Amino acid sequence: MIKVLIIDDHYLFAEGVASLFKPEDGIEVVAHTQNGNNAPSILEKTEIDVILMDIDMPAIDGIETIHLLQKNGFDTPILMLTMHLSIQKVRDSLKSGAQGYIIKDASKSELIEAIKVTSQRKNYFHTKVNDQVFDYFRGRNRNNTIVDELSSREKEVVKCLAEGMNSNAIAETLFISKHTVKTHRRNIMHKLNVKTSAELIKLAIEKKIIDI
Numbered sequence: 523m524i525k526v527l528i529i530d531d532h533y534l535f536a537e538g539v540a541s542l543f544k545p546e547d548g549i550e551v552v553a554h555t556q557n558g559n560n561a562p563s564i565l566e567k568t569e570i571d572v573i574l575m576d577i578d579m580p581a582i583d584g585i586e587t588i589h590l591l592q593k594n595g596f597d598t599p600i601l602m603l604t605m606h607l608s609i610q611k612v613r614d615s616l617k618s619g620a621q622g623y624i625i626k627d628a629s630k631s632e633l634i635e636a637i638k639v640t641s642q643r644k645n646y647f648h649t650k651v652n653d654q655v656f657d658y659f660r661g662r663n664r665n666n667t668i669v670d671e672l673s674s675r676e677k678e679v680v681k682c683l684a685e686g687m688n689s690n691a692i693a694e695t696l697f698i699s700k701h702t703v704k705t706h707r708r709n710i711m712h713k714l715n716v717k718t719s720a721e722l723i724k725l726a727i728e729k730k731i732i733d734i
Contacts, residue, residue: 524641527568528554529561529575529587530603535626539574542630549637558587562594566699571641573600577611585611588618595675595698597709601640612647622646643712671713672731679706680726683719 528536528551540551553564559582561573573591577584584602591598599621604611612623621640624633625648632648639646672680675696682692689703696703716722726732 524549524571524637525552525569526550526637527552527561527564527570527573527598529556529558529573529579529584530554531556531576531579531581539633542633547634549634558582558584558590561587561591562596565591565596565598566702569701569705570598572637573598574603574637575600577602577604577615584620585614585618588615588620592619592673595673595696595702595706597673597676597706599640599643601636601646624648672710676706676710676713677731679703680710680722681732683707684723684726684732 526549528539530536530539533554533556536551536554536556540554543549543551553568553570555561555564556579558575558579564570575584575587579587582590588600591600600619602612602615602620602623603626604623605626615623621643622636622645624636624646628636628648636646636648678696679692682695687695689700689707692698692703693700711717711722714722714725716725723732
């Protein structure tokens with residue numbers, strides 16, 4: 523079951539989206555907030571696989587919320603949501619680290635597909651997103667290095683692992699929860715395409731993510 527957090531200032535819309543999903547869809551909305559400032563505390567307490575977030579919100583918009591999450595060490599896949607298509611906002615979302623982009627008039631089947639694709643850390647774009655966005659994203663992917671894929675917090679976790687720390691020790695050292703440490707480890711291994719801590723540390727040394 524894919525667990526979703528909705529960040530959208532329109533309560534009725536969020537409730538409507540949550541009611542769309544049936545058990546057979548394999549998706550469950552487990553949390554909703556109308557303010558992106560609340561997202562870090564929700565992620566600390568709740569296991570979330572995908573964040574479905576409105577790009578236009580009054581208190582703090584979607585792009586600012588992405589930056590807030592990154593600052594707090596979270597790397598949960600984000601699917602941006604909007605009423606209207608703005609190419610500039612799409613590009614800004616991608617540049618900030620969003621996995622995908624869908625518009626609010628999408629069908630249920632499109633939304634399900636978008637959430638499932640995003641949960642696998644693959645990119646999803648609604649069909650109304652035009653070619654220049656794809657061109658931008660492909661160019662960004664070509665220029666990324668393996669080091670760029672890791673956030674500063676993830677690099678800190680890798681260094682702690684290299685020093686032989688377990689999840690409890692890492693949590694105490696970095697002042698984050700044990701759940702957050704486990705989330706970082708899972709995300710790091712996915713990004714670097716490794717299955718064990720030994721493989722992770724070996725690759726981190728080779729790519730100079732850490733120095734030993």
